[in-house]
Amino acid sequence: MSGISVIGLDGRPLSPEARELLEGAALVAGGRRRLRELGVEEGRAVVLEGDLSGALERVAKESGPVAVLASGDPGFFGIVRLLAGRFGRERVRVLPGASSVALAFARASLPWDDALVVSAHGRDPRRAVNACRAHPKVAVLTSPDFGPAELARELLGWERSLFVAERLGTPEERCFSGSAEEVASGGWRDPNVVLVLDEGRALGPKRWAAGGLESPGGWALPEGEFEHRSAMITKPEVRALVLARLGPGPGDLVWDVGAGSGSVAVECARLGAAAIAVERDPESCRRIRRNAARHGVCLRVVEGEAPEVLRGLPEPDAAFVGGSGGGFEEVLRLCAARARRCVVVSLIGLERVVPAEEVLEGCGLRTETVLLQASRVKGVGALHRLAPESPVFVVAGVRP
Secondary structure, three states: OOOEEEEEEOOOOOOHHHHHHHHHOOEEEEOHHHHHHOOOOHHHEEEOOOOOHHHHHHHHHOOOOEEEEEEOOOOOOOOHHHHHHHHOHHHEEEEOOOOHHHHHHHHOOOOOOOOEEEEOOOOOOHHHHHHHHHOOEEEEEOEOOEOHHHHHHHOOOOOOEEEEEEOOOOOOOEEEEEEHHHHHOOOOOOOEEEEEEOHHHOOOOOOOOOOOOOOOOOOOOOHHHOOOOOOOOOOHHHHHHHHHHHOOOOOOEEEEEOOOOOHHHHHHHHOOOEEEEEEOOHHHHHHHHHHHHHOOOOOEEEEOOOOHHHOOOOOOOEEEEOOOOOOHHHHHHHHHHHOOOEEEEEEOOHHHHHHHHHHHHHOOOEEEEEEEOOEEEEEEOOEEEEEEOOOEEEEEEEOO
């Protein structure tokens, strides 16, 4: 094999250079439709579909030049990584077209330097879904098994609009903008790209770096950063340890059960995770929404009584239980059964600690309990004293 030329197709005519490489290739690899559209003879064509090992073996055995047909920019979630890893970068030449993501945002008349781009193609789609729940502008590369309708169903209950761009750059191109409910009930053709948007923030501010993620600039924020009722808020020192145990990040979903002011849910969202704040008190729910708006984060507020209201929620990576009211052990048991990674509980009563550990361990989690006692320095005239905060037990259960 003298070399591999990877040609990105975006609906425009091939450049003279790409045409020359295609005509001079001893072997041309690509999807059935691409090979057919470009009139590649059957004798020098190899189809790329499903398990690519057989196709790659044929490429490896070819002594002459090889052309690989790909969609859009093949270096962007495309085949360049696979080819360069298998055959070496020095043997791969890339002629990119416009990426499907760039074309989709162009059709939607939106800038996309601030967009998060995720793939559900050949991957478990749940992380892509959680990114859409957390961020205001996300492009999703779909798959035949997880297309626009499946994505939209996962976003029901979240304030999002969807822009579906089908078969970009072809005569069958079609674009549709609508709600999750509308997209969930529609029929869609492959290939397609879906833009998931918080319409109020779809344009976004000017940024210094591409991509939808930035450092939140600190966490365990002071109490004054949140509206709360009668000091009913997880204190910053406790919140710091809780966040460390939850480990929220992009692609995660976190439950904040008995959310109160929503400070834990908001902080998880600031760190890039999708967050659901569960709270039974209507006024507290309104307070959580105001706190989320104040910090510019997307989260879902579910008003209702746990554990009943938890049963219909999507599976979390981590769950925080911030209260120990009625049905506490049942709530904890349900969270432990469904959380993929960990459950964290804050408790003020010693009598609750051992039962909490027993519930978590009974669900197969490994537990660790810490008593957190913090004091703040306060001035008294010319002197200073330590003003202790109420001690709090933090019980963390981690799935081995």
